[in-house]
Amino acid sequence: MNDQDQRPVYMDHAATTFMKPEVIAAMAPYFSQHFGNPSSLYRFARESRMGVDEARREVGAAVGASPEEIFFTAGGSEADNWAIKGVALANRKRGDHIVTSSIEHHAVLHTCEWLEKQGFSVTYLPVDEFGLLDPGDVRDAITDRTILVSVMAANNEIGTIQPVAELGRVAHDHGVLFHTDAVQAVGAVPIDVDRMGIDLLSLSGHKFYGPKGTGALYIRRGTRIENLIHGGGQERGRRAGTENVPGIVGLGRAIELATADIEAHNRRIAAMRDRLVRGILSAIPDARLNGHPTERLANNANFSFRYVEGESILLLLDAHGICASTGSACSSASLEPSHVLLAIGLPHEEAHGSLRLTLGDANTEEDVDYVLEVLPEVIGRLRQISPLTPAHARMPEAD
Amino acid sequence: MNDQDQRPVYMDHAATTFMKPEVIAAMAPYFSQHFGNPSSLYRFARESRMGVDEARREVGAAVGASPEEIFFTAGGSEADNWAIKGVALANRKRGDHIVTSSIEHHAVLHTCEWLEKQGFSVTYLPVDEFGLLDPGDVRDAITDRTILVSVMAANNEIGTIQPVAELGRVAHDHGVLFHTDAVQAVGAVPIDVDRMGIDLLSLSGHKFYGPKGTGALYIRRGTRIENLIHGGGQERGRRAGTENVPGIVGLGRAIELATADIEAHNRRIAAMRDRLVRGILSAIPDARLNGHPTERLANNANFSFRYVEGESILLLLDAHGICASTGSACSSASLEPSHVLLAIGLPHEEAHGSLRLTLGDANTEEDVDYVLEVLPEVIGRLRQISPLTPAHARMPEAD
Amino acid sequence: MYTEKVIAEFTNPQNVGEIADADGVGEVGSPACGDIMRIYLKIEGDRIADVRFRTFGCGAAIASSSMATRMILGMSLAEAWAVSNADVVEALGGLPPAKVHCSVLARDAIRAAINDCRTRRGLEPWEVRSSGCSRGAGCDSHPENG
Amino acid sequence: MYTEKVIAEFTNPQNVGEIADADGVGEVGSPACGDIMRIYLKIEGDRIADVRFRTFGCGAAIASSSMATRMILGMSLAEAWAVSNADVVEALGGLPPAKVHCSVLARDAIRAAINDCRTRRGLEPWEVRSSGCSRGAGCDSHPENG
Numbered sequence A, B: 001m002n003d004q005d006q007r008p009v010y011m012d013h014a015a016t017t018f019m020k021p022e023v024i025a026a027m028a029p030y031f032s033q034h035f036g037n038p039s040s041l042y043r044f045a046r047e048s049r050m051g052v053d054e055a056r057r058e059v060g061a062a063v064g065a066s067p068e069e070i071f072f073t074a075g076g077s078e079a080d081n082w083a084i085k086g087v088a089l090a091n092r093k094r095g096d097h098i099v100t101s102s103i104e105h106h107a108v109l110h111t112c113e114w115l116e117k118q119g120f121s122v123t124y125l126p127v128d129e130f131g132l133l134d135p136g137d138v139r140d141a142i143t144d145r146t147i148l149v150s151v152m153a154a155n156n157e158i159g160t161i162q163p164v165a166e167l168g169r170v171a172h173d174h175g176v177l178f179h180t181d182a183v184q185a186v187g188a189v190p191i192d193v194d195r196m197g198i199d200l201l202s203l204s205g206h207k208f209y210g211p212k213g214t215g216a217l218y219i220r221r222g223t224r225i226e227n228l229i230h231g232g233g234q235e236r237g238r239r240a241g242t243e244n245v246p247g248i249v250g251l252g253r254a255i256e257l258a259t260a261d262i263e264a265h266n267r268r269i270a271a272m273r274d275r276l277v278r279g280i281l282s283a284i285p286d287a288r289l290n291g292h293p294t295e296r297l298a299n300n301a302n303f304s305f306r307y308v309e310g311e312s313i314l315l316l317l318d319a320h321g322i323c324a325s326t327g328s329a330c331s332s333a334s335l336e337p338s339h340v341l342l343a344i345g346l347p348h349e350e351a352h353g354s355l356r357l358t359l360g361d362a363n364t365e366e367d368v369d370y371v372l373e374v375l376p377e378v379i380g381r382l383r384q385i386s387p388l389t390p391a392h393a394r395m396p397e398a399d
Numbered sequence C, D: 001m002y003t004e005k006v007i008a009e010f011t012n013p014q015n016v017g018e019i020a021d022a023d024g025v026g027e028v029g030s031p032a033c034g035d036i037m038r039i040y041l042k043i044e045g046d047r048i049a050d051v052r053f054r055t056f057g058c059g060a061a062i063a064s065s066s067m068a069t070r071m072i073l074g075m076s077l078a079e080a081w082a083v084s085n086a087d088v089v090e091a092l093g094g095l096p097p098a099k100v101h102c103s104v105l106a107r108d109a110i111r112a113a114i115n116d117c118r119t120r121r122g123l124e125p126w127e128v129r130s131s132g133c134s135r136g137a138g139c140d141s142h143p144e145n146g
């Protein structure tokens, strides 16, 4: 039962990723060698400036933007906060209404709730059973007071990929700015801000093998937006604070690697993921796959197992050395089940019994085999304990 | 004239510092080994949590706070923005007036200006010729609408150290919260938030041999403050965003090293700095030391050289491999001279002709010798070129 | 976040199951809240001769159920009634603040089962106060409660 | 931020100094603004036989002064008048946007010196437009200006 000493099988890449050796290598010279402040005049600081410039080109290239439209932040949450508050506060004279979805990340939802307290109104649109937002609903929600549509490119829990280009078109048809939280999408979905009609896009380095605490906001040239962090003239006067040069360099290298061949990467990952899904659904009764059957991130598998609760699944998997995640927000003080699973229509007890497995670059077929070996036993044991399990789904009592 | 290939003599430690080997070593395991998300449940993420917890203890210990009062940010600017906006927005019902000084960093000044646009009123108090703020002026400026006094612990340009404990007492005597931007003070001035009556304190890792893009805000228990970055429940629900675990660990290690023996460190640095100041003032006529004769950071020397302009001094020093800084904000689009030098009463042309040399851990007596050798020649050459130089201060024309 | 004791209790829970001819059964919680505990008691004399549980819930809920049932085995009903949630937390070497409610649930499930025994025997059920009771002293009216 | 050419021109400026018996002197800028340029011209025939400058200002200001004086040496006054700030920028291999005004200053100082020559000779000064002129074509009234 206790495999504490074997290497963990890490299947929680949507939570965070390790840094690739190439990323660490790219950052290393900027720690104590090229450590100059990019704002400094002397030649010694030129390496820092060049490192930041190069990263800006890489991030721009990865999303089809020009480098001058990329602004570095300390992560996805800051980028989301900046995009939404910045646009709202700068366009207050034009309107006070924002349209978003009910399955956004908290970085978007709580930012919108804060704006509601400042007098803005926000429409949180429902999604269908697969987590898809209907662009028609967005169209219907837009009023002449609407200044921003913010919809995530891909969901972090169930992996559903939104029709971003259509959403962008709807927003632009009505002269409304379009922001997308692409934190989970970068490296997994090809992104082109022009083709997709994206005016603002958030991304976060640690989701694609880059450094934690790094991110970027793409801001289309000419977009009216206020600063979130005021101060020095860094980032062309848009985001104050001495640049995290090693972090930015690492972000640039990571996004370059992550977007170099998305298709091949997805093929490999999705093949493993599909085998995992098939294996689990065939071995475990009363299980369902949450999210969209096809419009989903290649690495995402999200299940509900009836009669059992998510955190207890995680803990037993952990005892077997498997790292996974659940929509039950157990680690926080809240005992609420995931707002995403409720939004796709799961009853509370099934929303409580979810398991998210997200694959990544270091996963192997052996990892899949191992999870397929362990998970049915784990669910079986918990169902043995649960009072909700019907007799037919219970193994004969051991003792 | 051109010493491009020798190692640079770096005397710009107030701009940023290199990372100490101990700091890099402390961070390294968190890049790709202990890379788990601290919010994750499984044991694998425990290392990340413990790393963050340990850093929180270290930062708390360094300023006399308990760990639960330390909140990690992405740098000094974010901490300043959060402290000032957060307190202002959360206490709006109590009042709408803020007292600060006219020599604060832009992270404070521009934040205050933003709040003015949101309907707050801000008093920017003058300082004396040495850059000192009079606590009596703060007392006089406080009204029954005042909710915050924000004064930096030490100035980044001229190094003047404010009477923080007295300022804290004045604020508290009037029931007003006291924030101090201690970005330049940490590691250089012993800090005790209780003894000094500090309710909020900003610090930044890259100023004391820690990582860029890391910082912290100390928030005294019970202080009413709004979040700046909304989203996930990180930092006990106060600052959203996946923790920059390696950065936080590095910050913790760096602050521990920087505050281990401030006195001995200051003695060593101040001895070099004093020799530098004496040497420069005796070798170069029409030069003055800006800032306070005694109440100043041990590593800071700031001069005005009449008849010449700061950026040109920097460039010639750079050609000799010396890295320094000027109050003339040349690297930004602005051609304004430093607001700090104007605030201590320098006429525009002298404010334009300033040079800041800030020493650090890697500087040696040889570095001081070298600057003493090069700087008089540099100033002499520029005075040769300048139309402002009076005949007596000019060498005979060479050609 | 959990202590080693919680993890050990959770990964190796004792007293899981049902008692077909139980003398009392108590169930608290709801699936919507994410935890349900059901406790079965077998009484011989005034002693708890056997106890089993079924729990739907997080690791702390399962660990609390297991620990609580182990604690009350062999106790009189009055002794078992007196077991507080703090006793369960202590036996587990502590619980994270967000999880303390699981220990309250275990205590409540035991009390529900005890009162079920009493009712079946035609006795008055002991008075149950809101679960807030466990926090302060003197708010629990049951005589044997310290 | 500066090109190698700017740095080279700045660290090794040409034509620094004064001309005691100059035929024209032009000065622009102010110490409060952070830059002052003074240009001395010596004319032989219609040609600039010698030119010197003194500049208080940043690296770009000194480099622009040096480059501009080198460019106009030997030119006729009309040719020198026609030297635009863009010509100076080009000769320097470019200037950062915030520093382009330094090249404008150099052009203005030259023109001030030329007009001083003309005035001393009893000629009408050529018309000086605002420094915005250098940006667009055709707004400079001087005949020789392309």
Ligand SMILES: Cc1ncc(COP(=O)(O)O)c(C=O)c1O
Binding pocket: A240, A241, A242, A243, B074, B075, B076, B077, B078, B080, B105, B107, B152, B154, B155, B156, B181, B183, B184, B204, B205, B206, B213, B215
């Ligand atoms: C006094 C002071 N406050 C705030 C800051 C901003 O810190 P950071 O650049 O880390 O955001 C600095 C340095 O840049 C500073 O010197």
Ligand SMILES: Cc1ncc(COP(=O)(O)O)c(C=O)c1O
Binding pocket: A074, A075, A076, A077, A078, A080, A105, A107, A152, A154, A155, A156, A181, A183, A184, A204, A205, A206, A213, A215, B240, B241, B242, B243
């Ligand atoms: C969809 C989405 N948005 C935003 C974020 C926040 O990013 P970060 O934690 O880097 O601030 C995350 C991940 O945590 C995410 O998955």
